[in-house]
Structure formats: structure tokens, C-alpha cells
Amino acid sequence: MATLSLETLHYDVVIIGAGGAGLRAAVAAAEQRSKVAVLSKSLLGKAHTVMAEGGIAAALGNLDPYDSWDTHFYDTMVSGHFINNYQMVEIYTKEAPARIFELENWGAVFDRTEDGKILQRPFGAHSFRRLAHVGDRTGKELIRTLQYKVLSLDVDIFQEVTSTRLFVDDEGRIAGVFAYRRDDGQPLVFRAKSLILATGGWGRMYRVTSNSWESTGDGCALALWLGAEVQDMEMIQFHPTGMVWPPGVRGILVTEGVRGEGGLLFNSENERFMLRYDPVRQELSSRDVVSRSIFKEVALGRGSPHGGAWLDIRHRGAQYVKQKLPGMYDQFLKLADVDITRERFEVGPTVHYTMGGIRVQAATGATNIEGLYAAGETAAGLHGANRLGGNSLGDLLVFGRRAGMAAAEYAKARAKWPQLAKNQIEAERKRIVQPFTIESGTNPFMVQETLQALMTAHVGIMRSKQSLTTAMEQFQALRADVERMAASGPIHFNPGWNTIFDVQSLIILAESVIQGAIAREESRGAQWRVDFPEELADLGRVNFVQRLSPGKGLSIEARPIPAMPESLARLFRASAAPGVLRAREEQRHLAKEE
Amino acid sequence: MTALKETTTIYVYRGDASSGQEQPYSVEVSPGMVVLDAIHYIQAHHARDLAVRWNCKAAHCGSCSAEINGRPKLLCKTRIDQYLASGVPIHVRPMKTFPLIRDLVTDVSWNYRVAKKIAPFEPAEPAPFTLFQRDVDRIQEFRRCIECFLCQDICHVLRDHHDQNVYMGPRFMTKLAELEMHPMDASDRIAFTTQQAGIGWCNVTHCCSDVCPEGIQITGNAIIPLKERAADRNWDPLRRLFGHGPSAHVAEHKSKDRQKID
Known part of the structure; x- marks a missing residue:
């Protein structure tokens, strides 16, 4: 194989990932006049953000005037089972409304209320109607708006580039990233004064997932390899409603908006089982609860024909369904031959979101590596043990912007280009083409399938010491196959070769997920341990933090969570969320006056 | 068996x-x-x-x-x-x-280079806007676009005549229509639409609408209204009376404005 000469580029801020967080960070950094590069594994506008459906959660109060940032704060902490970084939650709930108006300023066109404001829809475990949305394609609206905003600025976008290694200088500060262009295999070195990881989650380590192929957690893996800390890796969100039939579409998301718009869940005995599991919130309970409920119904033999539950939206009428859920209508009609305005349809849990990830400072997204930042799904903290629907898109905007600003500041303060050792670059350049030299090696597609099978079977919704030990044993057995993944054919646009790097990311992350799930001996949010069914107060005060050390491998420790200040802590001693209490108070007041 | x-x-x-x-x-x-x-x-x-x-x-x-x-x-x-x-x-x-x-x-990178040439949304006043659903229904149709570029693929101006240098293609007619029809947009892209974007090259064969996986009525709802706006601006009847007929105008504009997109 002919070796291509190395191309070296210089940027103040390099952003890896072109989803919502990466693009919002790019806007923020460019506005500070930083020279910015965005590295994207796929084409611009195709990142996983485009698949988000339901909406962006922000306490605008357009329909429910009692909504407020502290009510949103309350809902988010309760749903995250209190292992969230409360400072991130406070920042998020206070800033989300401004980020939505900003999108409108940049051309986003949200669905409207009767009086011409941004319409907000109800969603699971939100006290009020809170999700700004565009039908069932809100993620597309967000990414398209940011994409055209970025195109109007002076930002260099590198499409279809895989990033394989981060570099630090002698003092341990970020120095750059090694990457290659997928269309021709051209190796690239980006020298960077600061760098933002915005690469999304790692749902692709599971077989049944709503995630696109890109969601292999590259940024989180790059951070681990560099010595950055990660946390809450055991917290994998199963969205309660993915498609289950036919096999080719298993896992594709069915938006929570279906239940938000009134959809009801039934088991094979025509029972609305959510009334039993959560009589108050019912179908709009939090995602961890609804997923577990469907899982239990199937396990008890009350599942739908292909192992899920029935979802029914027919009572809202065909016209309404087609207007509010056009994507869902089309998706079922085209891919499953089901008209959801006339028939109920099967849904089941699908891996949707990774709450864990890179440990960051709340205000800036700074990691423990100087000059390295993270934002969006690849960072941890905002969502705790279970993410509220609609809090992900807002996360991208709020923390993408903050990371962009902080990285630009850091780059400005750094006068000289960081040193970058030549031998490190040379070593990486050899490493990436090495799979072409392996004879009778393993097939990366098959290695990924094996990993997905073991994670799905043993590290799924229901976990136990036994299942996790089995997972770890099978995982260790897979290592030899990972080392010998081979590529063949030309180097330009070679999916087999590209997949090797995806799998390498998934492997280190899968190990940390299993290790985290073993460590947390309790049930909390997305972590359901049948051998430890209770939520334990002591474990509610810690995050499990992991790091990778040369020679020592992956280590884990329980790190205490700082206590909330009294002004926030007192909210949780009340009987309900602040806005709900204010609404009740007002009603009492009105009743008295009458 | x-x-x-x-x-x-x-x-x-x-x-x-x-x-x-x-x-x-x-x-x-x-x-x-x-x-x-x-x-x-x-x-x-x-x-x-x-x-x-x-x-x-x-x-x-x-x-x-x-x-x-x-x-x-x-x-x-x-x-x-x-x-x-x-x-x-x-x-x-x-x-x-x-x-x-x-x-x-x-290699679809040409589309992204074209996208960069279009003037971005320019709000007439800062958000939050007061807009009603009926105001935005049509532009929301255009914003359903998933940028698959199948409309660009089928468009005979691009596919058979390779006129990428004069016509931006249906995808960007939809983009221009979306911006032009936004009630809060303060920018004017009509001259751009006829000149750099080359809307005159579309001869309304509807092929793009037929292949759109999102069912966007590209020709009917985006291109034809844009052509009408351009016609109103450039070829209004009073001017025609004074001898500047539309056909002469089109020929002139097409020869004069064969500006490279790329």
C-alpha cells in the first residue's frame, strides 16, 4: 500500500463531531474570532442529532405559566435520581429558553400556539408542557438551523474524517488530533490550542438501538486513551418505544411524542399496564420506569406477538396523527405496512442514550486534561441516572455554546503552538494502516456483532452479578479478535477498514460500562440490578469515576457528589415541584375568592 | 422438508x-x-x-x-x-x-459549496417571534428536506446537461423559497434567485417532486412561486409595454449571468 504524505493543519479550536453540540460550539468559538475546524465522521447535517424527534425541553411557560426553571430543575434531578451534577442542571434549566429563541433568530421554525408563540408538548416526567418542537422531527430542525448558521460563518468543516488519536504536549496539555479522510485515506494532523469532543453516545454497542452507525463513542474513547476521567458509564438509557417488527427495523425510534400526544400502552391481555406500574404518571412516566414495565410484561408472558407492547394512538383521529406525528405515520406505513391511524402497533425498549461519559466542569465543559473540553451526549453529569426526554437537544445547545466559548478563551491565552512529538505521529500513522497487513485476521463487522450480542444479552435492562460476570468473561475472550481485525481492498472509502476504528472505540467503552454496572450494587434509574433491587441512600451520593492508566488498565472509584446549596436542596423537601405547588396555591386562592 | x-x-x-x-x-x-x-x-x-x-x-x-x-x-x-x-x-x-x-x-460536496453562497436568514426583529401556524405551514414543508440530494440527482439540468455552473438545482430552490417565504426574514434574494441561482433553467418538469422522499412539492410549492416573484420583479407588464419583453430579457439574463457557481 502506497503511503500518503501527511497533511498538517493549524487551528485555535478543533471540534470533533458535527452534531448539535459540535456545531453550537463552533458558532460560539467562531464568534470569538477563533480559527475553528469541525471534524465530522459523516456529511454535514447527517449526525445523530438529525434523528431526534420529540423536542427541546425549556421552561418557556408558553402554555403553562406556572412552569419555571426551578420546576424544570426539580423534574430533572428527580428523574436523574440525584446523581446528576446539580450545577449543570441549574445552568441548563436557566439557559435553555434563551438557546431556543436564539435558534428562532437563526431561522428555526417551531410549531406554534394559537396565540402565535412556540408550541410546547407534554413529555414523560415533565411537570408541564415543556417541549418546543416541530412535529416529530425536532432534531432535524435543530441541526439544519445550526448547519446553515455555521456555513454563514468562517468555520472550516472537514466532512467524512475519522479521528483516531489525541495528542498532548510535554506538560500534558492538549496539542492536537490525528485523523484521516475517509474518501481517500489521507492522514491529517490537526494541531490545536484547544479541542472539544462532541461525538455523541455509544448505543451501537447494542444490537437493538435507535442510534445511527456513527454512535460509537469515539470522543469518549479518545478521552479515555488520553487519561481523561469518565463517570456514570453504567447508565444506559433504554427508550421504551422502539419498533420491534419487522426484524430489519428493530430498534428504530418511535418518538415519546406518540405518548405525549395521548398514545396508550396495552399488553396482550388488553390491559393498560402502566396504570399498575405508575398510577400517577401512567404512560408518561420516566423512560426507565416505562422500559422496565414493558420488559416485565413481556417476561411474564403478556407481550405482543414479537415481544413488545401495543401502542395505540387511533383515538386521536387520523388527521391529528398525520399532522402531529407525520414521520411516525410514514415510518410505520413504509417500513412495517402498518397504518397507525387505523391499527395499534408493536413497540419495545431500544438502547437510546448514554447518560455517562466524560467528566466535565459544569460551567465550561473542561475535562481533567488541560485544553480538552467535552459537550453533549459524550459528556456526563446533566442527566444522572436517567435522562428526561427533551433534555438532550437542550443539552447540546447550552453546553455546546459554553464549551465553545471556554475553548476559544483557552486558545486565546495560549500564545505558542503546542509541541507535538514527531514519533507519536509516526506511530499513529503506522497503526492506522496496520489492519491492511494482517493476514487471515478477524472481520470487524463480525466482532461488532459479537460485542453487540454479549452487551444485549448480559448488560441489558435487567442486570445481575451473574450476568455481568458472564459479560466480562465473554468480553475478555473477544479481545484477541479485536487485536486481529483486518482490512482488505482499496483505502478510499473502505467501510471494513473504517469500522475497525469504530469497534476499537466501542471495546474500551463496553469494558467501562460493564465495570461500572458491576460496581454500582443497587438499582437506580437505568441501572436495574435484580440482585440489588433497592435504591441505596449511600450510593446516591457518589458517581463512579473511571480512568485508563498505562499498564494498569481501567480503574474505578466512587467519587462523592458535592451537596446542593440550601436554596436548591429545600426544593426537594416540598411535596411537589415548585411550579406545581404555585399552581395549586393559586387554585386555592381562586377557590377562596369565589 | x-x-x-x-x-x-x-x-x-x-x-x-x-x-x-x-x-x-x-x-x-x-x-x-x-x-x-x-x-x-x-x-x-x-x-x-x-x-x-x-x-x-x-x-x-x-x-x-x-x-x-x-x-x-x-x-x-x-x-x-x-x-x-x-x-x-x-x-x-x-x-x-x-x-x-x-x-x-x-462526491456531493458541490451541494455544500452552493449552500454557502445563499444569504442566511436575517431576522427583521429579535426572537421570540409572534407567528401563527398558518404562517409557517408552507416553510415547514420545505424544512422537512433531509438533503438527500435525490432531487439534484434527477434534475435533467444537472444530470444530463451538467449545468452546475449556472443552476443551483431544486434543493436550493427549496432553500431559497423557505427563506423568501419566512414572514420574519428581512433579506431579499430575488435577484440572486434569477441570477446566481439560475431559476430560469428549471422548465417545470416536476421530476424533483416525484423523487422527494419527504414528499415536498418542490416544483409546485417552491419553484413556481419563486419564478412568479422573480417575474413580478423583473418583467412587470408596464415594462413589457415599453418594449422589454420577457423572452428577450430571459435570453439576455442567461447569457450575461452565466456566472460560475463552483
Whole structure:
């Protein structure tokens, strides 16, 4: 194989990932006049953000005037089972409304209320109607708006580039990233004064997932390899409603908006089982609860024909369904031959979101590596043990912007280009083409399938010491196959070769997920341990933090969570969320006056 | 009798800009299978290096655009059972309009260069806006676009006449219409629409609307209204009375404004 000469580029801020967080960070950094590069594994506008459906959660109060940032704060902490970084939650709930108006300023066109404001829809475990949305394609609206905003600025976008290694200088500060262009295999070195990881989650380590192929957690893996800390890796969100039939579409998301718009869940005995599991919130309970409920119904033999539950939206009428859920209508009609305005349809849990990830400072997204930042799904903290629907898109905007600003500041303060050792670059350049030299090696597609099978079977919704030990044993057995993944054919646009790097990311992350799930001996949010069914107060005060050390491998420790200040802590001693209490108070007041 | 798994043969274009040809591959059929599933099956079992671009596999991202039996389609949204039922063999080829990188992957970067030339949304006043649903229904239709570029692929101005240097294509007519029809937009792109964007080159054959996987009425709802706006601006009847007829104008504008997009 002919070796291509190395191309070296210089940027103040390099952003890896072109989803919502990466693009919002790019806007923020460019506005500070930083020279910015965005590295994207796929084409611009195709990142996983485009698949988000339901909406962006922000306490605008357009329909429910009692909504407020502290009510949103309350809902988010309760749903995250209190292992969230409360400072991130406070920042998020206070800033989300401004980020939505900003999108409108940049051309986003949200669905409207009767009086011409941004319409907000109800969603699971939100006290009020809170999700700004565009039908069932809100993620597309967000990414398209940011994409055209970025195109109007002076930002260099590198499409279809895989990033394989981060570099630090002698003092341990970020120095750059090694990457290659997928269309021709051209190796690239980006020298960077600061760098933002915005690469999304790692749902692709599971077989049944709503995630696109890109969601292999590259940024989180790059951070681990560099010595950055990660946390809450055991917290994998199963969205309660993915498609289950036919096999080719298993896992594709069915938006929570279906239940938000009134959809009801039934088991094979025509029972609305959510009334039993959560009589108050019912179908709009939090995602961890609804997923577990469907899982239990199937396990008890009350599942739908292909192992899920029935979802029914027919009572809202065909016209309404087609207007509010056009994507869902089309998706079922085209891919499953089901008209959801006339028939109920099967849904089941699908891996949707990774709450864990890179440990960051709340205000800036700074990691423990100087000059390295993270934002969006690849960072941890905002969502705790279970993410509220609609809090992900807002996360991208709020923390993408903050990371962009902080990285630009850091780059400005750094006068000289960081040193970058030549031998490190040379070593990486050899490493990436090495799979072409392996004879009778393993097939990366098959290695990924094996990993997905073991994670799905043993590290799924229901976990136990036994299942996790089995997972770890099978995982260790897979290592030899990972080392010998081979590529063949030309180097330009070679999916087999590209997949090797995806799998390498998934492997280190899968190990940390299993290790985290073993460590947390309790049930909390997305972590359901049948051998430890209770939520334990002591474990509610810690995050499990992991790091990778040369020679020592992956280590884990329980790190205490700082206590909330009294002004926030007192909210949780009340009987309900602040806005709900204010609404009740007002009603009492009105009743008295009458 | 043992139940044999059903298999079928799918013909996939293999090759790059220098040379290539279709290759037959045997694929195991499963219920509800789409063409992209078949391509993945081929990758995993026969040809690891088979190049295909895809992301979401749910028709949201518009990455897996290609031509199936000559028709521009999303691989992830095209079921194979419809072909099996009618006994028609499946031939998968890359989009013809764009330069081939390899196999089913084409270089669509021209579209992003074009996108950068369009003046961005310019709010007449700062958000939050007061806008009613009826004000935004039409632009929301345009904003359903997944940028799969199938409309660009089918457009004969680009596909057969290679006039990328004078016409931006249906995707960007939709983009321009979306911006022009936004009630809060303060920018004026009509001159740009007729000149740099080259709307006059569209002769309303509706091919783009027919292939749009989002069902956007590109010709009817975006291009024709834009042409009307441009006509109102450039060729109003009073001017016509004084001898500046539309046909003369069109010819003049087309020769004068053959500006390169690229």
C-alpha cells in the first residue's frame, strides 16, 4: 500500500463531531474570532442529532405559566435520581429558553400556539408542557438551523474524517488530533490550542438501538486513551418505544411524542399496564420506569406477538396523527405496512442514550486534561441516572455554546503552538494502516456483532452479578479478535477498514460500562440490578469515576457528589415541584375568592 | 422438508471513477428487508470494502441516496419485497449526477459549496417571534428536506446537461423559497434567485417532486412561486409595454449571468 504524505493543519479550536453540540460550539468559538475546524465522521447535517424527534425541553411557560426553571430543575434531578451534577442542571434549566429563541433568530421554525408563540408538548416526567418542537422531527430542525448558521460563518468543516488519536504536549496539555479522510485515506494532523469532543453516545454497542452507525463513542474513547476521567458509564438509557417488527427495523425510534400526544400502552391481555406500574404518571412516566414495565410484561408472558407492547394512538383521529406525528405515520406505513391511524402497533425498549461519559466542569465543559473540553451526549453529569426526554437537544445547545466559548478563551491565552512529538505521529500513522497487513485476521463487522450480542444479552435492562460476570468473561475472550481485525481492498472509502476504528472505540467503552454496572450494587434509574433491587441512600451520593492508566488498565472509584446549596436542596423537601405547588396555591386562592 | 432460507441475487455497482461494473451478490432475505439491509449483508458476508454511505437507517438523514433500477431512492426506505413479488431483479447503482468516489458513494460536496453562497436568514426583529401556524405551514414543508440530494440527482439540468455552473438545482430552490417565504426574514434574494441561482433553467418538469422522499412539492410549492416573484420583479407588464419583453430579457439574463457557481 502506497503511503500518503501527511497533511498538517493549524487551528485555535478543533471540534470533533458535527452534531448539535459540535456545531453550537463552533458558532460560539467562531464568534470569538477563533480559527475553528469541525471534524465530522459523516456529511454535514447527517449526525445523530438529525434523528431526534420529540423536542427541546425549556421552561418557556408558553402554555403553562406556572412552569419555571426551578420546576424544570426539580423534574430533572428527580428523574436523574440525584446523581446528576446539580450545577449543570441549574445552568441548563436557566439557559435553555434563551438557546431556543436564539435558534428562532437563526431561522428555526417551531410549531406554534394559537396565540402565535412556540408550541410546547407534554413529555414523560415533565411537570408541564415543556417541549418546543416541530412535529416529530425536532432534531432535524435543530441541526439544519445550526448547519446553515455555521456555513454563514468562517468555520472550516472537514466532512467524512475519522479521528483516531489525541495528542498532548510535554506538560500534558492538549496539542492536537490525528485523523484521516475517509474518501481517500489521507492522514491529517490537526494541531490545536484547544479541542472539544462532541461525538455523541455509544448505543451501537447494542444490537437493538435507535442510534445511527456513527454512535460509537469515539470522543469518549479518545478521552479515555488520553487519561481523561469518565463517570456514570453504567447508565444506559433504554427508550421504551422502539419498533420491534419487522426484524430489519428493530430498534428504530418511535418518538415519546406518540405518548405525549395521548398514545396508550396495552399488553396482550388488553390491559393498560402502566396504570399498575405508575398510577400517577401512567404512560408518561420516566423512560426507565416505562422500559422496565414493558420488559416485565413481556417476561411474564403478556407481550405482543414479537415481544413488545401495543401502542395505540387511533383515538386521536387520523388527521391529528398525520399532522402531529407525520414521520411516525410514514415510518410505520413504509417500513412495517402498518397504518397507525387505523391499527395499534408493536413497540419495545431500544438502547437510546448514554447518560455517562466524560467528566466535565459544569460551567465550561473542561475535562481533567488541560485544553480538552467535552459537550453533549459524550459528556456526563446533566442527566444522572436517567435522562428526561427533551433534555438532550437542550443539552447540546447550552453546553455546546459554553464549551465553545471556554475553548476559544483557552486558545486565546495560549500564545505558542503546542509541541507535538514527531514519533507519536509516526506511530499513529503506522497503526492506522496496520489492519491492511494482517493476514487471515478477524472481520470487524463480525466482532461488532459479537460485542453487540454479549452487551444485549448480559448488560441489558435487567442486570445481575451473574450476568455481568458472564459479560466480562465473554468480553475478555473477544479481545484477541479485536487485536486481529483486518482490512482488505482499496483505502478510499473502505467501510471494513473504517469500522475497525469504530469497534476499537466501542471495546474500551463496553469494558467501562460493564465495570461500572458491576460496581454500582443497587438499582437506580437505568441501572436495574435484580440482585440489588433497592435504591441505596449511600450510593446516591457518589458517581463512579473511571480512568485508563498505562499498564494498569481501567480503574474505578466512587467519587462523592458535592451537596446542593440550601436554596436548591429545600426544593426537594416540598411535596411537589415548585411550579406545581404555585399552581395549586393559586387554585386555592381562586377557590377562596369565589 | 427442511425450510430453506430464501435468498435472492442483488446486482451492485462496484468500481470507481476509472472503471467499474455491476456484480451479483447472493443475499438472505428476511421479512421487511430494505435494500440497505441487503447491502449490509453483502458487506458482512461477501465484500467488506463495499462502499456505501449511510447513517440513520430510518429515512431521517438522507445519506444513503442511490439509484435502484435507475430510479433515485433512499436505500433505507426501499423494501426489497416489492421487487421480489414482481420478479424484477434489483440493480443498485450510485447517483449519476455526482462524481463517483467508489461503488455507491459519490462526491456531493458541490451541494455544500452552493449552500454557502445563499444569504442566511436575517431576522427583521429579535426572537421570540409572534407567528401563527398558518404562517409557517408552507416553510415547514420545505424544512422537512433531509438533503438527500435525490432531487439534484434527477434534475435533467444537472444530470444530463451538467449545468452546475449556472443552476443551483431544486434543493436550493427549496432553500431559497423557505427563506423568501419566512414572514420574519428581512433579506431579499430575488435577484440572486434569477441570477446566481439560475431559476430560469428549471422548465417545470416536476421530476424533483416525484423523487422527494419527504414528499415536498418542490416544483409546485417552491419553484413556481419563486419564478412568479422573480417575474413580478423583473418583467412587470408596464415594462413589457415599453418594449422589454420577457423572452428577450430571459435570453439576455442567461447569457450575461452565466456566472460560475463552483
